Amino acid sequence: MHPADWRLINGESLEAIPAALARARGNATARALAQADWLIRRKRDGRFLAVRRGDVVAELQRGVLTPALRDDLFALAAADAAGESPRDLSGLLQRLHALDLDERDYGERSGLPLVAEPSSLAFAGRDRYARPLWLTAAAAHAWKKMRAAAGSDGIVLDAISGYRSHDYQLGIFRRKLARGQTVAEILAVNAAPGFSEHHSGRALDIGTPGEAPAEESFEKTPAFSWLQVHAGDFGFVMSYPRGNPHGIVYEPWHWYHAPS
CATH class of the missing domain: 3.30.1380.10 (Muramoyl-pentapeptide Carboxypeptidase; domain 2)
Structure with missing residues (x-):
C-alpha cells in the first residue's frame, strides 16, 4: 500500500490501520504484518486481532474473531466506503x-x-x-x-x-x-x-x-x-x-x- 493511501478505517468495535504503521508484538506478529496490507485491532484496548491482504483475513490467534467481531469486520468495508461520514452514535x-x-x-x-x-x-x-x-x-x-x-x-x-x-x-x-x-x-x-x-x-x-x-x-x-x-x-x-x-x-x- 502506498503511503498516500494510508488511512484509519473506523468501525463500531474494530479499526483497521495500514500494517506498515503497526508496531509488532513478537516475531510471529512481525512476520504476519510484513506480509499484510492491513492490521485489524480492537478499539477498546488496542489488541491486535487479525491481518488482511487483499480479500484474505488471517487471525493472529485462533478463535480470536468471535462471530460478533466477524460481523463488525464486515462492517469495516462499509465504513471505508463511507469515507469521512460521521459514525452512528x-x-x-x-x-x-x-x-x-x-x-x-x-x-x-x-x-x-x-x-x-x-x-x-x-x-x-x-x-x-x-x-x-x-x-x-x-x-x-x-x-x-x-x-x-x-x-x-x-x-x-x-x-x-x-x-x-x-x-x-x-x-x-x-x-x-x-x-x-x-x-x-x-x-x-x-x-x-x-x-x-x-x-x-x-x-x-x-x-x-x-x-x-x-x-x-x-x-x-x-x-x-x-x-x-x-x-x-x-x-x-x-x-x-x-x-x-x-x-x-x-x-x-x-x-x-x-x-x-
Whole structure:
C-alpha cells in the first residue's frame, strides 16, 4: 500500500490501520504484518486481532474473531466506503447510559455538543512520540502546511495528539470508576466520552520541542506566539481560551480545524 493511501478505517468495535504503521508484538506478529496490507485491532484496548491482504483475513490467534467481531469486520468495508461520514452514535449512547451519564443533561450544562467519529481518517504524519497521527483529510493537509510554514519562520511545531476515539475516553472513565471515583468527580477533570473535539479528527494538541506537553506554560513559547498570528490562515482556532463558556481550563495547546 502506498503511503498516500494510508488511512484509519473506523468501525463500531474494530479499526483497521495500514500494517506498515503497526508496531509488532513478537516475531510471529512481525512476520504476519510484513506480509499484510492491513492490521485489524480492537478499539477498546488496542489488541491486535487479525491481518488482511487483499480479500484474505488471517487471525493472529485462533478463535480470536468471535462471530460478533466477524460481523463488525464486515462492517469495516462499509465504513471505508463511507469515507469521512460521521459514525452512528447509538452505540456510544448505550454505553453512556450504562455509566449513568445523561448526555442531554451534560450537554446542556457544559454547552458542548456530542461529537461523532468519522468513518475514515487520513494519515497526518507522526506525533511527538512517533505514533501515527490521524486527522480528517482537510485537517491533515492544513496541519502539514502550517507546520511547514512555521518551520520556514524558524518555529518548530509538533503534534502531541490528534484523533481520539470514544473508546479511549470511555477507558479513562472505566479505570477511574474502578478506582472508586464517582462520575461527578471524573467529570470535574475529564470531558464526558463523546464530547471531546478530538473525536472529530479535527482537533490537535500542539507543542514545541523542549516544552512539556499540554501545559499552560506553552503560551510563553515562540511557537504559541506564531500560532496566535498565523494559525487562522490555515483554518485553526484555539478552542478553549481563558474564560471560555464551557468551563474548560485554559488550553493554549488545543487547536481545532474549523471546516470552511
